[in-house]
Amino acid sequence: MYFASDNSGPANPEVLAAIAAANEGFAMGYGADKEMAAVTNRLRQIFEAPQAAVYLVATGTAANVLALSTLSQPWQTIFCTGPAHVNMDECNAPEFYTSGAKLTLVTPEDKITPQSLRAAIEGEETRGVHGPQRGPVSITQVTEFGTVYSLEELRALCDTAKSFGLPIHLDGARFTNAMVSLGCTAAEMTWKAGVDAVSFGGTKNGCMGVEAVIFFDPAAAQEFEYRRKRGAHLFSKHRYLSAQMLAYLTDDLWIQNAKAANAKAARLAAGLEAAGATLTHPVQANMIFASMPRATHKKLFDAGAVYHLWDGELDGDPEAHVTARFVCDWSIGDDQIDTFLAHL
């Protein structure tokens, strides 16, 4: 009954097997391994982007901040939501890696809209050299509240950003969960909509720790490589990153994992709703935000369930409702979900 995070589950056996297979003899370091060549090819194929520049790093924060710093200047501001991972959960890594760019919080809500984005961009408009200059827009897909931007929504955001000449970054820590939710292609969800760079997550969806950063215009390639190295994120034994990513992309493992995680979340959400919980956001991928009485949470914790309360403490009025976050990864068993629902 472990719903704390999709970074708490195990890696797929296929991923471990690939690491073991890569662990033979000597290999060139720093990205010159043969597995990386295969990763690049495979991701270019998947994204239908034969010129794309592809890099691997080990953490999602590294992927985000290296991508954003490559797209911005220190005197600019990055447009994102208040709940965005880059704002809330990276301990100022974006400010560090950009050498002091600012984050403009477009909205305290889950999703940016073309209207809120336009207003935020125009709000940074009239100050000449005095205010921060307009920089990239960062969109999280799946959002931090488990919702998914439709292709129409993505295109509208990109169009708005492009109308000001601003580049777009997609934080895809849960990229595949969104893609299978939309039933679209990787290309449709990125460059065909107008996205310039994407953090393509593996860690939360079956890998041990690997994320790809993809730039559809390869002109950024050299600068990114310097940024990755001086950020201390270039692995000497790089083959172990490549092997993970390659296994992840083989035989649709990435897609199967995401489908499984989304399906389990749907099962859990249905059960929660049936039991009277209020879903505060649409469940469109593998995360659920559900409001229930404190007494219910207490009962579930006592039964051994693991998940995070989002807007309150466990102590307090037992009747009062507190929202919790539940995340399903590919590996959680249906029996675990059913046991949880039984306790509920």
Added chain:
Amino acid sequence: MYFASDNSGPANPEVLAAIAAANEGFAMGYGADKEMAAVTNRLRQIFEAPQAAVYLVATGTAANVLALSTLSQPWQTIFCTGPAHVNMDECNAPEFYTSGAKLTLVTPEDKITPQSLRAAIEGEETRGVHGPQRGPVSITQVTEFGTVYSLEELRALCDTAKSFGLPIHLDGARFTNAMVSLGCTAAEMTWKAGVDAVSFGGTKNGCMGVEAVIFFDPAAAQEFEYRRKRGAHLFSKHRYLSAQMLAYLTDDLWIQNAKAANAKAARLAAGLEAAGATLTHPVQANMIFASMPRATHKKLFDAGAVYHLWDGELDGDPEAHVTARFVCDWSIGDDQIDTFLAHL
């Protein structure tokens, strides 16, 4: 009819005379000039703070960001308002000087309240190492909308910050305008209320370009000196900064200037209101925000008035109201104000 900014007016003749007087023969550089010793003594006396550390720099932004970076760590967030000068008008200098700290915008309004401050601080509370850590609170006095925190308000804000162990910075670009508005002492408006460091402005109130930074706990002294030097803000011919500040503090020039500026703003505000303009904020110092029909602005600009529109363009529906900012410095003549009001 020049109301664009209080940094557009001239310096007092006394300030220029002091510079000329200091321009005799050789002097030790980098703050070892004899005038600086007098400045330190005088500011310690004025602030009733015999141990205070006192430094001079040439710009208000330098004063703010050197003070804030001394009070913070790169992984922290600085609490301020949305309209705060440090947020809006310093082109990411705070992020640069702090090596990547964040700014948390407590409120989009003019003033922080203990409630909004507490909510903002608590909002950064529960994320462990993941979110930005709580850092200093920066308060602007006079605020960016020309209002003045009462001593009670200041004390309540400082008490709130102190209850979380956070230091307080006062952006006093218009320090003296606020002090004479409140009729209090410099000590009452700073350390007696709980302020730890203050940017004490001279530039907007009769100097050519000099600001003091005062730390009431001198322990920060050495770090500040390194920060000032590596920020390229330590003047070799420092005596010219000292001479300005010393003249400014002599014979109550600083106080006379501020009283004059505030009085002129009051005269202008009364005229504006009498003519039907809506004052969007209380006029408590030397700045006025007044809403008038576009046609009125057009007439005034045509007559040669100089000031900034705040929330709209000159082109558009002539009946629609647009807010403008008017700033009075010590030097603006009553005749100028009256001529302006006559045009109105």
Added chain:
Amino acid sequence: MYFASDNSGPANPEVLAAIAAANEGFAMGYGADKEMAAVTNRLRQIFEAPQAAVYLVATGTAANVLALSTLSQPWQTIFCTGPAHVNMDECNAPEFYTSGAKLTLVTPEDKITPQSLRAAIEGEETRGVHGPQRGPVSITQVTEFGTVYSLEELRALCDTAKSFGLPIHLDGARFTNAMVSLGCTAAEMTWKAGVDAVSFGGTKNGCMGVEAVIFFDPAAAQEFEYRRKRGAHLFSKHRYLSAQMLAYLTDDLWIQNAKAANAKAARLAAGLEAAGATLTHPVQANMIFASMPRATHKKLFDAGAVYHLWDGELDGDPEAHVTARFVCDWSIGDDQIDTFLAHL
């Protein structure tokens, strides 16, 4: 015949097995995994330092720059050699992570001496706020040229640094190779000699990618954790780092690997010397710098040997001598060495 680097070889099967064993079910992220508790205990035991703060990261550069930035201020200078990894091979990561500290190159030679260190420190002495301030001393053990500081040498360097109040960092990317070379304990080579913080390498000695950073004074703990997070080096699925390090420290695997690597380098060095190559530095661990005629290098490369030329190109006068670097890892077979020597 692969002697290019000790980061080119495979990980021990025990390390992979430990990762597979850790890959069961759900685990707390971000260092709260049960394996990390065991790692901390084990390293405290090995280093005879029950209070030490212990952290894991995935790259040696991350270990170095996070340690150094925790020990320094942006206005200081770090004392190291010219060939030091932190100077030559980290693409300005130290400058980035310290927010702009400088590196003072104590010597262009392989090793710092107490005399050269004293001269360098005193050279930064007399400039007040104008020059960089004195910061930590960083010592590489095994050095970049494959030599090992004796305990006496280490103690003398630490004594010199301490006499100026400066902290000491040990870049131990090849820590264990040095330790077994000296036949000393981990404590003797670090805090007993005066070292304050150590980068304790695993990657080059049998792991996939993991390094420990150890502070003997745990006061630095919280700052380090913020620095690691904002550097994007805190792993969500941290258990895979812990599992590697724990396997590495179990049953003396770390020691066996280092002994094997050093023994193989000794075998290779003996063969090189017997064949007429000149060893430019004493071979005290697992690296060899040997000077041979270009024609010999050409013959070896043609035979399939892989290693780096250090001070020249392959093209040129075939009689001229060029120095090459040979590195042995634990896994290289004696047969490979003997085949190489046969070609030679």
Added chain:
Amino acid sequence: MYFASDNSGPANPEVLAAIAAANEGFAMGYGADKEMAAVTNRLRQIFEAPQAAVYLVATGTAANVLALSTLSQPWQTIFCTGPAHVNMDECNAPEFYTSGAKLTLVTPEDKITPQSLRAAIEGEETRGVHGPQRGPVSITQVTEFGTVYSLEELRALCDTAKSFGLPIHLDGARFTNAMVSLGCTAAEMTWKAGVDAVSFGGTKNGCMGVEAVIFFDPAAAQEFEYRRKRGAHLFSKHRYLSAQMLAYLTDDLWIQNAKAANAKAARLAAGLEAAGATLTHPVQANMIFASMPRATHKKLFDAGAVYHLWDGELDGDPEAHVTARFVCDWSIGDDQIDTFLAHL
């Protein structure tokens, strides 16, 4: 008898008069003052560079580090001498403003040569993404030891840098002293030789505190303006910087001052040599490095002379020689020099 520094003397009366003249009524801030337009025109004329971008700041360090950061990337290294002001006397401001670039010390000597520059650049050549990348070359003219690069020397250095595609910055804190020493034009000493950006000093040569930064390719203009603002170096009451620079450039004041300073140094140097002192560097501008017995220094200090010892303390063997630095500014009286020489 004040020879401590050329930043210890007074400003020209003409400079103060210009400030007083500029102190009339209201003026646009932040560089939009009418005096600045005149400064830009005048400097473009002087430098025969009608397209040049021209900016003013108040300190020499600001000029240097804003120029260098505009010419470089954080993962690059800046080539300069060991004694360079940017290396020795700016408390890591270059590292701060470049967001972590490194300085490669081409030579511990006074002057870079084409040979030493080529060797240093090639030394950063072969490490791919691992080492710092090659960045700008910074040349100080007049050097920190009072010598002057000939036009041939300058051209050879620029040619060497250009052959690697690297930009050249000239630290001209004493630009005019060098120019009158060479008897050349400002254009010949800069862009005609290959210089891309110059810090054109005013502070040490008769101004209160103003330096121009000139880029011969105006493409850098916008980035520089953002860098200046976020560095807190954009003056609101900018007219006082402009007025100084304009007075400085009027009626050849800049040239007269430099000629006077150089002539006084020549007079002092002749007297020192006649009295048996050893000049350690050719005296080509307004600085002298002279070696004399400690007893002589003691006598001169006792008589009231003010200057800096360079390579030793006053206490010690009275017979031993210690080198001192003497700097003459435009204002030092011949009588002061003669009195000093009489004491000698």
